Amino acid sequence: MIGKFIKKVVGSKNDRDLKKMQPLVEQINSHEAEFEVLTDEQLKAKTEEFRKRLAAGEVLDQLLPEAFAVVREASKRVLGLRPFNVQLIGGMVLNGGKIAEMKTGEGKTLMATLPIYLNALTGKGVHVVTVNDYLAKRDAEWMGKLYRFLGLTVDCIVHGLNDVQRKAAYAADITYGTNNEFGFDYLRDNMKFDLDEYVQRDLHYAIVDEVDSILIDEARTPLIISGPSESSSDLYEKVDQIIPHLQKGEVIEERDGKIGQSTKRHTGEFTVDEKAKSAALTEAGVSKVEKLLHIDNLYEPQNIEILHHVNQALKAHALFKRDVDYVVQDGEVQIVDEFTGRLMPGRRWSDGLHQAVEAKEGVKIASENQTLATITFQNYFRMYEKLAGMTGTAETEAVEFNEIYGLDVVVIPTNRPMQRIDKADVIYKTEKEKFLAVVEDIVACHKNDQPVLVGTITIDKSEVLSALLKKRGIPHNVLNAKQHEREAYIVAQAGSKGAVTIATNMAGRGTDIVLGGNPEMMARAEAAGAEDPEARFNELLPQFVERCQADRQDVLDAGGLYILGTERHESRRIDNQLRGRSGRQGDPGKSHFYLSLEDDLLRIFGSQRVAFVMDKLKIPEGEPIEHGIISRAIENAQKKVEGHNFDIRKHLIEYDDVMNRQRDVIYTQRREVLGGEQLQDTFKGIVADTVADMVVTFCPDKGAAADWDLTRLSSDFFNQFNFTPDLSSVDLARTRREELEELLINQAERRLQEKEDEFTTPVMGQLMRILLLQTIDSQWKDHLLSVDYLKEGIGLRGYGQKNPKEEYKREAYALFMEMMGRVREEVLQKIFRIQLAREEDVEKLEAQRQRQQQKISMNRVDEEEKTKKPTIREEDKIGRNDPCPCGSGKKYKKCCGK
Numbered sequence: 001m002i003g004k005f006i007k008k009v010v011g012s013k014n015d016r017d018l019k020k021m022q023p024l025v026e027q028i029n030s031h032e033a034e035f036e037v038l039t040d041e042q043l044k045a046k047t048e049e050f051r052k053r054l055a056a057g058e059v060l061d062q063l064l065p066e067a068f069a070v071v072r073e074a075s076k077r078v079l080g081l082r083p084f085n086v087q088l089i090g091g092m093v094l095n096g097g098k099i100a101e102m103k104t105g106e107g108k109t110l111m112a113t114l115p116i117y118l119n120a121l122t123g124k125g126v127h128v129v130t131v132n133d134y135l136a137k138r139d140a141e142w143m144g145k146l147y148r149f150l151g152l153t154v155d156c157i158v159h160g161l162n163d164v165q166r167k168a169a170y171a172a173d174i175t176y177g178t179n180n181e182f183g184f185d186y187l188r189d190n191m192k193f194d195l196d197e198y199v200q201r202d203l204h205y206a207i208v209d210e211v212d213s214i215l216i217d218e219a220r221t222p223l224i225i226s227g228p229s230e231s232s233s234d235l236y237e238k239v240d241q242i243i244p245h246l247q248k249g250e251v252i253e254e255r256d257g258k259i260g261q262s263t264k265r266h267t268g269e270f271t272v273d274e275k276a277k278s279a280a281l282t283e284a285g286v287s288k289v290e291k292l293l294h295i296d297n298l299y300e301p302q303n304i305e306i307l308h309h310v311n312q313a314l315k316a317h318a319l320f321k322r323d324v325d326y327v328v329q330d331g332e333v334q335i336v337d338e339f340t341g342r343l344m345p346g347r348r349w350s351d352g353l354h355q356a357v358e359a360k361e362g363v364k365i366a367s368e369n370q371t372l373a374t375i376t377f378q379n380y381f382r383m384y385e386k387l388a389g390m391t392g393t394a395e396t397e398a399v400e401f402n403e404i405y406g407l408d409v410v411v412i413p414t415n416r417p418m419q420r421i422d423k424a425d426v427i428y429k430t431e432k433e434k435f436l437a438v439v440e441d442i443v444a445c446h447k448n449d450q451p452v453l454v455g456t457i458t459i460d461k462s463e464v465l466s467a468l469l470k471k472r473g474i475p476h477n478v479l480n481a482k483q484h485e486r487e488a489y490i491v492a493q494a495g496s497k498g499a500v501t502i503a504t505n506m507a508g509r510g511t512d513i514v515l516g517g518n519p520e521m522m523a524r525a526e527a528a529g530a531e532d533p534e535a536r537f538n539e540l541l542p543q544f545v546e547r548c549q550a551d552r553q554d555v556l557d558a559g560g561l562y563i564l565g566t567e568r569h570e571s572r573r574i575d576n577q578l579r580g581r582s583g584r585q586g587d588p589g590k591s592h593f594y595l596s597l598e599d600d601l602l603r604i605f606g607s608q609r610v611a612f613v614m615d616k617l618k619i620p621e622g623e624p625i626e627h628g629i630i631s632r633a634i635e636n637a638q639k640k641v642e643g644h645n646f647d648i649r650k651h652l653i654e655y656d657d658v659m660n661r662q663r664d665v666i667y668t669q670r671r672e673v674l675g676g677e678q679l680q681d682t683f684k685g686i687v688a689d690t691v692a693d694m695v696v697t698f699c700p701d702k703g704a705a706a707d708w709d710l711t712r713l714s715s716d717f718f719n720q721f722n723f724t725p726d727l728s729s730v731d732l733a734r735t736r737r738e739e740l741e742e743l744l745i746n747q748a749e750r751r752l753q754e755k756e757d758e759f760t761t762p763v764m765g766q767l768m769r770i771l772l773l774q775t776i777d778s779q780w781k782d783h784l785l786s787v788d789y790l791k792e793g794i795g796l797r798g799y800g801q802k803n804p805k806e807e808y809k810r811e812a813y814a815l816f817m818e819m820m821g822r823v824r825e826e827v828l829q830k831i832f833r834i835q836l837a838r839e840e841d842v843e844k845l846e847a848q849r850q851r852q853q854q855k856i857s858m859n860r861v862d863e864e865e866k867t868k869k870p871t872i873r874e875e876d877k878i879g880r881n882d883p884c885p886c887g888s889g890k891k892y893k894k895c896c897g898k
Helices: 002-010 014-032 032-036 039-053 060-080 087-096 108-120 133-149 164-169 179-189 211-220 235-239 284-293 301-320 354-362 377-381 394-405 431-447 457-470 481-492 517-528 533-557 570-579 600-604 608-614 628-675 679-698 710-721 737-759 761-800 804-832 839-867
Strands: 099-101 124-130 154-157 173-180 205-209 223-228 252-255 261-266 272-274 278-283 326-329 330-335 370-376 387-389 409-411 426-428 452-455 478-480 500-503 561-565 591-596
Touching: 002 087, 014 032, 014 060, 014 087, 014 409, 014 517, 032 060, 039 060, 060 087, 060 108, 060 133, 087 108, 108 124, 108 133, 108 205, 108 387, 124 133, 124 179, 133 173, 154 179, 164 173, 173 179, 179 223, 179 354, 179 370, 205 211, 211 377, 211 387, 211 394, 211 628, 235 301, 235 354, 235 478, 252 452, 272 301, 278 284, 301 354, 370 377, 370 608, 370 628, 370 761, 377 394, 377 628, 394 409, 394 570, 426 431, 426 478, 431 452, 431 457, 431 500, 431 561, 431 591, 457 478, 457 500, 478 481, 481 500, 481 517, 517 533, 561 570, 570 591, 570 628, 600 628, 628 679, 628 737, 628 761, 628 804, 679 710, 679 737, 679 761, 679 804, 710 737, 710 804, 737 761, 737 804, 761 804
Parallel strands: 099 387, 099 409, 124 173, 124 205, 154 173, 205 387, 426 591, 452 500, 452 561, 478 500, 561 591
Antiparallel strands: 223 370, 252 261, 272 278, 326 330
16 A cells, blocks of 8 residues: 555656656757758768767767657658657667567567667677567668668578678668577577688677567577487387376375375376476376386386386376477478467477377477487577567566566557556356357457458368358458468468458567558558569559558448457466557557466365355356456466466576586587687696696505505506606605696696607697597587486486586586586597608508498498398598598598598
């Protein structure tokens, strides 16, 4: 009560933030008359003027009023659009490294041009991150006209570009692209063997469009670059065949009246927990699996891999549904993003789950992959010097944005008052009753020429509703992951007179729904089949503009766009996104959600109370309950789920923070090695560290020198450096441990110098670089695998009264230090053993290799004749220009491939 009173008197923090920016808005507006009289050339010249002022010591905040005024004037001339005052405020929020929440249709794309231009003046590069390639290309082309007019360079990163094209795109002042492309380019760069091949520059400033989708929804899964492992697909098929023979059971809670305690009993052969999204075998299930697979004990160490495959196959069958979690297209299983409803081509579930789903669907099973490089979106985007974001729905996740990314959310007021009417939810007993009511509502709206956007959560529900509408003869468009190529065109027409559009929660984010229809997009869709689409587009556009303007008034009279939700999502934010498609720029509109007790959210997260009320009130079939209390109860259920999902993402980032520190060390070391000026000093440091470890091991500091084990020290030294140290000058009575260490280091460094003289300095430097990089990459790959195994089982430490997170940190650090020790050991062994090969020796080795290859080929032919099975290449073919695998540092064609 007191809090509400104080807020009324002094305003909320958001109100105070907006009030602070008002003087700057007036300052920007004061420049408008001054810049209106400038010629195009004079306006363009402002860019160079700003850059000189920055070089002279001014900061961006000092340039902001003039720079924003320049962009506003250029926008009027180039795009025919003048940013509103609220868009100026949004631009200031983005420039300040915060999230601007703006309602749909308020002009976020245009608003972003203001801070993008200002920050691009530094020459360090600005990244604009979008949710898909279409929006990246569209915005780069559309807003690119404005930036180029002002003398800035613009480019776009999309799937399929080569490294040369990517490097050019990243060199531009402004680069558009998707979060996946930016993240994968960072990982790929840190796997390269030459700094000149890196495509990205330092990460300076990024604006993330639909920031809630990218930094919240997609941040649950990390980016992974992987390579094939040696696992066989046979086991997936074998295990998949037994899962349909298992009977699903449930957990039954039984209470003992005498002692007042309850126990849980499992029926069937496996149980499913939909809240936790997990499936587990019961004791009866374990016995049946052992019988079907002909093994004695599923939990014996040698059967761990089989157990893992059984668990993944069980998940694939019990939890992952076709046309909900994935679709099968062109013989491939493609993941459907649960938040956007879009397909995620190229993305695969890890840990063998994707292969289990492939086995279930009977498509070709791809080989299981091993992680080569990985990063979470959280840790990637936190590397930017300055990060900002924009969306229509961020306030509900403000705590997470602040806690994970250090980003505050500022809600920007609408340019015109919001007129949309949001009706209370209605709840039916069954899904069938709900869909019949939805269809009746759609039919009524269609007769009145009111456009309807129907929101569904899954592909199969959208197709069920489509079938019902076809029976009633209602023309409509369906937008889901199966029609994602037509997304922009379908959404652009969703505001047309009498249009009915069924969409999963992808709902065309980034494309405006204009009442009466989007004439430009509709003309492009019509012209797409012509031989000269551009000419046909120019011919069609005037008639579409005229038609859409006439239709707009009819749609306004009918009440504007009607948003009809057929189910509540787990996240309120996704529901708000759907609602936000209606009521843009002060247009009228309406939203209404139809629910049933059979919906997943209500079924899993507490429909008991609502069902009890419906039974008590004796609600007849087909009659719904409609009350604000019901809507609030559902919002509370959603808050619980959001909190649970936040915990999952927080858990992920806490574990990845450990790996992130290790990743920073490895990637920094790689860059230093690639820089390569002081590699000799690096190797001397490795030699010194290795010798110091040996001396500590075999010559303890406590006790007499007579206890030193010089024999084992000498043996270990030989294994490491490939020569026996001269210890003749060591006097156990007088020599101190520091002197012994210095003696051994000097001998190792002399031998290293001899190697350098033998190979010549440039060749030795190249050898050192190649050996270090190959060893670091090989050991890092094995380390990632070890950490994956550690993470998989670390949760069990909780049963031993230990904190799994602390245990993970401790053991991951120990594994990392062991890996760094192996890197040192392997590199030294290679560098001290490598020798220059004579020409005749190379010829002998090549002749021997060819004879072996010929023998192998003949054996293969014999085997093929016997088995008639295709030959599978086990290793990649060595390219003629690749480094020779013998380690000489030469190209293969000039060494063993000569």
